[in-house]
Amino acid sequence: MDRRKSIKALVVGTVSAGVVLEACKDDKKAPETNVAATGGDKQFTLDRQPIEVERYKELTSKTFFTDHEMATITILGDIIIPKDEVSGSASEAKVPDFIEFIVKDMPQHQTPMRGGLRWLDMQCLKRFEKSFKDCSKEQQMEIVNEIAWPKKAKPEMAAGVGFFNLMRNLTSTGFYTSEIGVKDLGYMGNRPNQWNGVPDDVLKQYGLAYSERELKECISFDKA
Amino acid sequence: MGELQIKKQPKQYDAVIVGSGAGGGMAAYVLAKSGLKVCLIEAGPMYDPAKNVTQLKNPWESPRRGASTKFRPFGDFDACYWGWEIDGEPYTKKDDTKWDWWRARMLGGRTNHWGRISLRFGPKDFKRKSIDGLGDDWPIGYEDIKPYYDKVDRLVGIFGSVEGLENEPDGVFLPPPKPRLHELMIKKGAATAGVTVIPSRLSILTKKINDERGSCFFCSQCGRGCTVYADFSSSSVLINPAIATGNVDVIPNAMAREVLVNREGLATGVSYISKDDMMEYQVTGRTVILAASACESSRLLLNSKSQRHQNGLANNSNVVGKYLHDSTGAALGGVLPHLFGRKRYNEDGVGGMHIYSPWWLDNKKLDFARGYHIEYWGGMGQPAYGFGMGMENLNGKYVVNGKQKEAGGYGSSLKEDIRYFYGAGVGMAGRGEALALESNYCEIDPNMVDKFGIPVLRFHVKWTDHEIKQARHMKETFKEIMHNMGAVITWGGDDGPDNDYGLESPGKIIHEAGTVRMGSDPKRSALNKWSQAHDCKNLFCVDGGQFVSQADKNITWTILALSMRASEYIIDEMKKNNL
Numbered sequence: 001m002d003r004r005k006s007i008k009a010l011v012v013g014t015v016s017a018g019v020v021l022e023a024c025k026d027d028k029k030a031p032e033t034n035v036a037a038t039g040g041d042k043q044f045t046l047d048r049q050p051i052e053v054e055r056y057k058e059l060t061s062k063t064f065f066t067d068h069e070m071a072t073i074t075i076l077g078d079i080i081i082p083k084d085e086v087s088g089s090a091s092e093a094k095v096p097d098f099i100e101f102i103v104k105d106m107p108q109h110q111t112p113m114r115g116g117l118r119w120l121d122m123q124c125l126k127r128f129e130k131s132f133k134d135c136s137k138e139q140q141m142e143i144v145n146e147i148a149w150p151k152k153a154k155p156e157m158a159a160g161v162g163f164f165n166l167m168r169n170l171t172s173t174g175f176y177t178s179e180i181g182v183k184d185l186g187y188m189g190n191r192p193n194q195w196n197g198v199p200d201d202v203l204k205q206y207g208l209a210y211s212e213r214e215l216k217e218c219i220s221f222d223k224a
Numbered sequence: 225m226g227e228l229q230i231k232k233q234p235k236q237y238d239a240v241i242v243g244s245g246a247g248g249g250m251a252a253y254v255l256a257k258s259g260l261k262v263c264l265i266e267a268g269p270m271y272d273p274a275k276n277v278t279q280l281k282n283p284w285e286s287p288r289r290g291a292s293t294k295f296r297p298f299g300d301f302d303a304c305y306w307g308w309e310i311d312g313e314p315y316t317k318k319d320d321t322k323w324d325w326w327r328a329r330m331l332g333g334r335t336n337h338w339g340r341i342s343l344r345f346g347p348k349d350f351k352r353k354s355i356d357g358l359g360d361d362w363p364i365g366y367e368d369i370k371p372y373y374d375k376v377d378r379l380v381g382i383f384g385s386v387e388g389l390e391n392e393p394d395g396v397f398l399p400p401p402k403p404r405l406h407e408l409m410i411k412k413g414a415a416t417a418g419v420t421v422i423p424s425r426l427s428i429l430t431k432k433i434n435d436e437r438g439s440c441f442f443c444s445q446c447g448r449g450c451t452v453y454a455d456f457s458s459s460s461v462l463i464n465p466a467i468a469t470g471n472v473d474v475i476p477n478a479m480a481r482e483v484l485v486n487r488e489g490l491a492t493g494v495s496y497i498s499k500d501d502m503m504e505y506q507v508t509g510r511t512v513i514l515a516a517s518a519c520e521s522s523r524l525l526l527n528s529k530s531q532r533h534q535n536g537l538a539n540n541s542n543v544v545g546k547y548l549h550d551s552t553g554a555a556l557g558g559v560l561p562h563l564f565g566r567k568r569y570n571e572d573g574v575g576g577m578h579i580y581s582p583w584w585l586d587n588k589k590l591d592f593a594r595g596y597h598i599e600y601w602g603g604m605g606q607p608a609y610g611f612g613m614g615m616e617n618l619n620g621k622y623v624v625n626g627k628q629k630e631a632g633g634y635g636s637s638l639k640e641d642i643r644y645f646y647g648a649g650v651g652m653a654g655r656g657e658a659l660a661l662e663s664n665y666c667e668i669d670p671n672m673v674d675k676f677g678i679p680v681l682r683f684h685v686k687w688t689d690h691e692i693k694q695a696r697h698m699k700e701t702f703k704e705i706m707h708n709m710g711a712v713i714t715w716g717g718d719d720g721p722d723n724d725y726g727l728e729s730p731g732k733i734i735h736e737a738g739t740v741r742m743g744s745d746p747k748r749s750a751l752n753k754w755s756q757a758h759d760c761k762n763l764f765c766v767d768g769g770q771f772v773s774q775a776d777k778n779i780t781w782t783i784l785a786l787s788m789r790a791s792e793y794i795i796d797e798m799k800k801n802n803l
Contacts, residue, residue: 045285047276049269049305052295056287084636086643101287102609149632150616161632165616168634172612172642177283177290182607184639185646189572190280190606192441197402199569206562208408217385218423219399219430 059104069117071133073099073167079144080171087184090175098174109166116163123160194221230495233507235473237263238798240494240509242480242524245333246780247767247787248515249458249466250376254791256471260798263507264463265478265496267516268305268329271336273449273460278303280443280451283608290608297326299608303449303457304337305330312675316682323548323666323683324731325519331476332459334517334734335780339576340426340446340455341599342382343777344373346391352773356593358690359660362772363744363753366393372785380456380784381433383574384425392582398430400578401442404571406560406602406650407579413709419598419701420584427456427781428574436465444605446575455575478505479676482528483512483763489532491763497676511762511794511803514740515787518548518768519666522739523681525750525765526668538740538750538757538765545667547660547738548685549774552596553728554695556702556716557651560602560709561622565644571604583776592693596656596776598701604647612642617714619645650711654698657776658691658730660738685730695719695727735779740769755790762803766790 043056065073077090077099090096103109120143121131128139135143147153147160148168175181197218203209210218238260241248252264273279278301283289286300293300297307306329315325328334347366353359370393377396384397400423403411414421428446432439437460438452446455453460466472477499484492484506493508514521522545528537536544576599583595619641620631629637669682699719706713719726743749746758755770757763766787768779797803 046278046281046301047303049295051311052293055293055295060287080634081639082635084639086639098287098289102289102291105288105291105293144634148634149630151620151631165632168615168632168638169613172615172638173289173607173609176607176612176642177609179282179284182283185607185643186568187604187606187646188568188570189604190282190443190445191570192280192443193570193572195401195442195571195573198405198408198571199567202405202567202569203408205567206405206409208405210402210408214402217399218402219383220402 059101062104063100064104064110065100068131068133069114070096070100072117072120072131075133075140076144076167077171079140080168081175088180090171093175093178093180095171095174095178098178099170102170102174109170112163112166116160116166119159119163195219196221228504230504230506233263233505235261235263235507237261237473237507237509239263239511239513239794240265240507241513241515242494243267243333243514243516243520243767244331244463244474245328245458245515245517245767246335246783248513249332249335249462250784250787251513251515251766251791252466252472253462254788255794256466256469258795260471260795262466262472263509264472264474265480265494265507266331266333266474266476267479267499268331268333268476270474270476271303271305271331271459272464273303273336273453273457274451276303276449277451278448279445281448283606288609291610298337298447301445301448301608302337303447304328304334313680314672314674315680316669316672318682318684321684321686322729322731323685324729325681325683325736326731326734327517327520331463331474332457335456335458336449337447337734338778338780339599340428341576341580341778342425342427342456342781343582343597343775344393344395345369345775345777345782346393348391349773349775349777352594356587358593360743360748360772363742363749368753369782369785369789372789373781375788376781376784380427380461381429381437382425382427383423383430385423387422389420389422389582395425397425398433400424401430401574403578404573404603405566406563407577407600409560409709410600410650410652410705411579413705413707413711414581416708417701417704418584419581419705421579421581424577424580426574426576429454430574437461440574442573444572444575475507479678480516480524481676481678483514483524483537484508485528485530485532485537485760487532489530489760491537491760510798511764513790513794514763514765514769515767518736518739518771519681521765521767521769522666523668523679525740527679533759538759538763540759541747541750543662543741543748544750545739546662546665547741547772548664548666548683548736549658549660549738550685550730551733551735551774551776551778552656552658552687552691552694553653553733554698554716554719554726555651555653556699556706556713556726557649558706558711558713558715558717559618559645559648560650560711561648562710563648564622565625566604566647568604568647572606577601590697592697593659593690594657594694594776596654596694596698598652598654598698600650600652602650615641615645650706650709652702652705654695654702655733655776655778656691656694656698657774659688660741660771660773661688664730666739683731687724687727687730692724692727695725699725735768735774737768737771737774737779740765741772742770743772754793755786756793764790764794
C-alpha cells in the first residue's frame with residue numbers, strides 16, 4: 001500500500017470531520033488555517049504566534065556572516081558532509097544557510113564561530129600566506145587534519161579542535177534535519193501509520209518475541 | 225492611555241471560570257452540558273489543534289530545526305505557547321531557593337504540553353499520613369473519586385492494561401500499543417532488576433470513541449497537538465463541545481486581576497485586563513471557579529484582599545500559597561550497542577512510551593518516604609536540532625561496521641557513523657512524590673508587579689533528604705536496568721551527593737500542586753472536600769491547587785476527576801438553592 005493510499009484509508013476509515021482531511025493531506029502543502037494563524041505570512045507552514053513571526057522577521061532581516069566567512073563555512077561544511085554514494089553534500093542541503101540562521105537565533109554560537117573562522121584563517125596565513133578559502137585543497141586538508149581528531153590533536157591546536165567540533169556539530173545537525181539528510185538517515189515516520197509492533201524479522205534478529213498476553217491485549221491491525 | 229475605566233460586562237453568568245486547562249475545561253464542560261451559563265477566562269489566545277498545526281511537519285519546516293525558544297521551550301514544533309519565562313510577567317525567588325515555573329498561555333493551557341500520562345491515584349495516595357506519619361491525609365479517599373475516574377476514562381479515553389495492582393487502580397481502558405524494540409529490551413532488563421513494567425496509561429485513542437474525534441495514527445507527536453483530536457487536550461475534548469452547547473462565552477487574552485466580593489464576603493465575579501486592548505473589565509457570576517494553575521490560583525486569591533478577606537480570599541487558614549510541591553525528577557541515558565546499524569522501519573508509535581514502571585517497592589524498607597514511577601524512551605525518532613551532535617564522543621569508542629575509528633573526523637566516514645548510531649539511544653526518568661510542606665510556598669512579592677500592574681509571586685521551595693535519597697535510589701535503579709540491558713550510559717551516570725544525584729530543581733517537572741489545599745479542618749486548609757472555599761461558599765478551586773499531596777502520579781487525571789466532582793456538586797447545590 002503506498003503512502004497516499006494508506007493515508008486515505010486511515011482517514012476515510014476512522015474519521016469523519018473535514019478538518020482531518022485538511023490535516024492529513026500532503027504535508028508539504030500547509031493547510032490554509034495555518035496561514036491565518038501566522039498573520040498571513042506564507043513563510044511558515046507551522047502554527048506561529050505573532051511574536052514568533054516578529055522574531056523570525058527580525059532575525060532574517062540581519063546578516064551575521066560576511067561573504068568571506070560564508071565561503072569558508074561552505075568549504076568546511078562540504079569537507080564535513082561531502083556528497084557520497086548515499087546522499088548529497090552539506091551545501092546541497094543548504095547547511096550554510098542554516099548555520100547563518102542558527103547563530104542569529106542562538107547568539108552563544110556567534111563568538112566561537114566568528115573567532116574560530118578567524119583562528120583558521122590566521123593559521124593558514126602564517127603557514128601558506130593565504131586565507132583558508134584561498135588555500136589549495138591539499139593545504140586546506142592539512143590544517144583540517146590537525147583539528148578534526150580531538151584525541152590525537154596537538155595541544156596548541158586545542159582552539160581549532162573546539163571550533164571544528166562546533167562546526168562538525170552544526171553541519172551534522174543541519175544536514176540530518178534537511179530533506180536530503182532525513183532521507184539519507186532512513187527515518188520512516190512522521191506520517192499516518194498503524195503500529196503493529198516490531199516487524200517479525202527484527203524480533204527474530206534480536207531473539208525477542210511478544211508475549212501471548214501482548215498479542216492478545218494490545219491493539220493490532222490487519223497487515224495489508 | 226486615555227481615561228482609565230472599568231468596563232462591566234452586562235451578562236450575569238452562573239459560573240465564571242478562570243483558566244481553560246484540565247480543571248477549567250472540565251468545569252466548563254460539565255456546567256455547560258447541564259445548561260448553566262459559563263464565562264471562561266483565559267490569559268492566552270484561542271487555540272485549536274486542528275487549526276493551529278505543527279503536527280506531521282518535517283524538521284526543515286522549522287528554520288531552527290525544532291530547537292527551543294522562550295516562546296516554545298520544548299521545541300519549535302511543541303504545541304505549547306510560552307513556558308519558563310514570559311515577557312512582562314516575571315516571578316521571583318527567596319533566599320537562593322529554586323523554582324522553575326511553567327506557564328502556558330493559550331486555550332487548553334498546559335494540556336497542550338503534557339505527555340498524556342494519565343494515572344489514577346491509588347487508595348494509599350490519599351492517606352499517606354496514616355501510613356508514614358508525614359504530611360496530611362486527604363479529606364476524601366479513593367472510593368470517593370473512583371466513580372469520577374471511571375467517568376473521565378469513558379469521556380476522554382485512555383489506553384492501558386488491567387493489572388490488579390493495589391495502589392495503581394485499573395481504569396476503563398482501550399487497548400495499549402505493543403512495545404517498541406528498545407521497550408522489549410527494557411522489559412527484560414527491568415525484570416532482572418525486579419522492577420515491574422506494564423503497558424503505559426496514556427489518554428490517546430487507540431480506538432475511536434465517538435464521532436467528534438479520530439483515532440491515533442501513530443505519529444508519536446502528541447506534544448504537537450493532534451489534528452484529529454486523538455489525544456486529550458482541554459480545547460479539543462472539553463472546551464469545543466462545551467462551546468457547542470451555546471452556554472459558554474470564552475474570553476481569551478484576559479489576565480485575571482482579582483476575584484470580586486460583595487459586603488457579605490461572597491464572590492461576585494472576576495476583574496481582568498484584556499491583553500488585546502489593555503482595558504480593565506469585570507464579569508459577574510453566581511459562582512467563581514479558579515483553575516488558573518496551582519500557583520496562579522493562589523496568586524489570584526492572595527491578590528484579592530477586601531474588608532471581609534483581609535488576608536486574601538479563602539485564606540483565613542493562612543495556607544494559601546503553602547504546601548507547594550512538584551514531582552521529583554532524575555534521568556539517565558545512553559546507547560544500546562546491539563542496536564547499532566539497525567534495520568529501519570516506522571516505529572513512531574503513540575506520543576510517548578508504550579511501557580512504564582509503576583512504583584514497585586515498600587517505603588517501609590527504604591530510607592525515603594514516598595515512591596516514584598519510571599518513564600522510558602529511545603528508538604528511531606524524527607531527527608531535530610541536536611541530532612548528529614557529539615559524534616566525537618561516540619565514534620571513537622565503538623567499532624563501526626567492523627572498523628575501529630579515531631574519534632571525531634569528517635567526510636563519508638562521519639556520515640557512516642551518524643547512520644550507524646541512529647536509533648540506538650535509550651533513556652529513563654523517575655517521577656516521584658515529594659513531601660508537601662508548609663515551609664515550601666509561594667507568596668506575593670511586595671516589591672514587584674507584572675506589566676499589568678498585578679503583584680507577582682515569590683517562591684521559596686527546598687527539597688528535603690526524602691527527595692534527595694529518592695533521586696539516589698532512582699539513579700541506582702536506572703544503572704542496574706541499563707546494565708542488565710547491555711546499554712552504555714553516556715549521560716546522567718556520574719551524579720552524586722554534590723548535585724543531589726541529578727535531582728531536578730523544583731518546578732521543572734511541571735506538576736505544581738498543593739497551594740490551595742482541601743481538608744476537613746478550616747484552620748488548616750483553604751477548601752473543603754468539594755473543592756469549595758471554607759470562607760467563601762460560592763468560590764471553588766479545581767486545579768492542582770486543591771491537592772493535599774500528589775502521589776508519584778502525573779496529576780492531570782486527578783484534576784479532571786476532582787473538577788468533574790466539584791462541578792456536579794455545584795449543579796446540585798444550585799438546584800438546592802444553596803449557591
